Each structure stands twice: as structure tokens, then as C-alpha cells.
Amino acid sequence: MGEMVARRFRIAVCFNNIMNPHHSTTFALWPRPPFQFDATVHKPSHFPNNLKLNAWEPGNYWQSFRFGKQLYGLKVTNEGATDAPQLAAAVYSRHTLTAAEVSDLTTEISWRFELDTDLTEFACFVRQDERFAPLFEKWVGMRAANHNTLYELMVIALTLQNATVRRSQQMLDALLGQVGTKIAFDGKELWAIWLPEELEQVSEQDLRRLKIGYRAKFLKRLSDDFANGTIDERALRSLSTSDAHAQLLKLYGVGPETARILLFEAYHHYDVFDHIAPSQQKIYSRLFYDEPLVPAERIREDVLKQYATYAMLAVHYIWEDVFWRRQQEHIDWLEKEIRL
DNA sequence: CATCAGGGCCCTG
């Protein structure tokens, strides 16, 4: 604790922002069925932070929600069922929302949570999967949704690079504590990732003091690119997988693995399965072959052959399933693979 | 104690 305080003082800029939005606006959303709420808003495979970006309990989900320059608190409540989905979205803000804002937020939430995505073809396709049909049936209607902005997801992806889970957590916590914003609403205290332009005041040296290592350089360059409009999150939404891929790879600090994460999570491309990280390789080997280690190239070919344009989505279902199971039962090999 | 690899990526030759 003393170390945290000392570190804060050594750094020139510390935002230490706290936001208390007192207005709330609630509106209904109707996802396209099938839609499975909990599995869409909560991903047990994601690493848990001390400084939380979101919170979940069955039927309810809270998160800090950046949209443009605005920061909102968002609570989404499940008010329907998989076959007849309905959600209540409560947006907490400092000002009263205009009708236009509500409309824009509805569109944005629908995009990020993939509410309008038609999964009936996928559901039909995987029903014929000999091995995993029951698994797919169990999670039918689950979206691979990412609920953050491209920049926020990029920051998270940066902390994942060449690091173990614990170190990723430490890096993100350190960054949030230093340049993030705490937002309190609906009895929750969550954190929001800073805006890219806010990092202009923070030097690479300052960032290095947060022990993010060489990623400090990436973060500075990326933040500049986002602040300057070099990268346009919205524009990439209308591009094909390969065009979006090419654009993302141009970003400094974005390589094959980060691009894959962004394409799938932020842009909802289900057909990206070009890169397999070493830790994923070990887990895929167990899940698909019941073996400790299968060559990555073989995994890639087999998965692409089996699931084609739904490769990444199908793998996501199988991946999340084992992490949900992990909460109920002890899976020995998995515990060994995801050592902190 | 030293050494090393870990949920990558950039840069050099």
C-alpha cells in the first residue's frame, strides 16, 4: 500500500478521477433469438482484475462504458429467455440523456453485444458436430461480444503480450490506478480505461514506472494514433476480415495475436483462426485431442476444416465451456496450464 | 544466487 502511494507521487501526472453519474435512463433492448445472456456478458476465461472494468451476477451485468468522449455507467439486466430475449439497459450519466444519445447508445450497445447477430445458421451447423453438439446446444445463443472500445481492448491486449496472467493483472491495475477513472453507480465501483488523448500528458518514462516494460512505447504510440485519428474504430466495422486485419496490423505494437483478438472480439469476425499462441496451443491440444501438445499447424488445419468460416466462434464456445466448467469442478490439466 | 520463459512484437541482417 505504501509502495502504491510512493509510486503515485513519483509520477508527474495522476488523474485519480472519480465520477458519480446521478442520472439514469432505462430502455429496453430485444436481441435476436437465440440469445443467451449470462454467457454473453460474462467470460470466465478472461483474467480477473482487482480494479474491475465490469461486474456480473446471473441476470445482471455492470460496466464502465466509453462512447466517444463520454463515460457512462451501464447496467444490463436480463428480462427474457434464450428463445424470447429481452434486456433492460440502464445508462448512468452526469447529464440527462437526449433522445439522440439514447438512440446512438442503443445502436452501439447492439453492436458491441452483437444483439442483432443472427446465430441460427451457426446453431444449425454445429448441431451436426459429432463430438461437441451437446456443448454447442448448451451454449446456444452465446455471443462472442466485446463490450469495450477498440482502444480499451487494445490496452488490455497490450498487457497480455509476453506476460503471464498475474503480470497482466498487475499491469492493468497499475495503469488504471494511475490514469484510469473510477465510476460509481448503482452501488458498484468500477473502473474505466482513460481516453487516448489523456495519455498525451504522460511520458513514456512515467508509464515505465508502472512496470509495463517495453509496452510503454507501444502504448504511447498507439494512444497518439488514436488521439490523432490515424485509426478509425468505426470505419473498420464495414471492412472485410482481411482488410480490417491489414489495417490493424499497421498499428504499432499489433502483431498476429493482438490482431486476432481485435478482429474477433471488437469486429466480430468469426473466421479468424490464423494464429495460435503457445498457451492456447496447450489448451486446444487437451480440448480437441486429449493430448498434452499437438503441433499448432495441425490444430489450425483441423479446426479450419471442421468449422470453416465459424472457426473462431466455434473455438470460443468450446474454450468458454471449459472455463465455465472449471468453476464447478476441478480440471487438473487446466489448472496446470493456466498457472498464474 | 543465476537463469529462463512467459497469453508478442519490432527491428536488424
Added chain:
DNA sequence: CAGGGCCCTGAT
């Protein structure tokens, strides 16, 4: 296009 270097941490 292969391989070294990069920040830090915890494991060995």
C-alpha cells in the same frame, strides 16, 4: 524470413 532483444516476475 529467422532470430535477437525487450520489461518484469515467479519458477526452478
